[in-house]
């Protein structure tokens with residue numbers, strides 16, 4: 497018989513970053529229009545500067561309303577998923 501057990505800190509590990517951290521997003525440089533990949537976990541950090549690999553200028557990550565809503569929805573979905581997992585474990 498296989499027993500499934502969550503780590504004690506499972507809850508802490510469950511985050512947007514752990515879900516999507518490996519995903520890559522396309523970022524377009526506002527200066528030279530070069531499109532490059534940025535990891536989701538980096539893209540989550542609003543206000544962070546990332547260097548454009550093409551023209552080397554710093555690009556500030558600004559979350560618009562659509563992005564904010566998407567992130568909030570994803571966080572809500574993860575919370576519900578977490579709740580479902582807890583009930584499953586009972």
Ligand SMILES: [Zn+2]
Nearest residue numbers: 525528548551
């Ligand atoms: Zn650029």
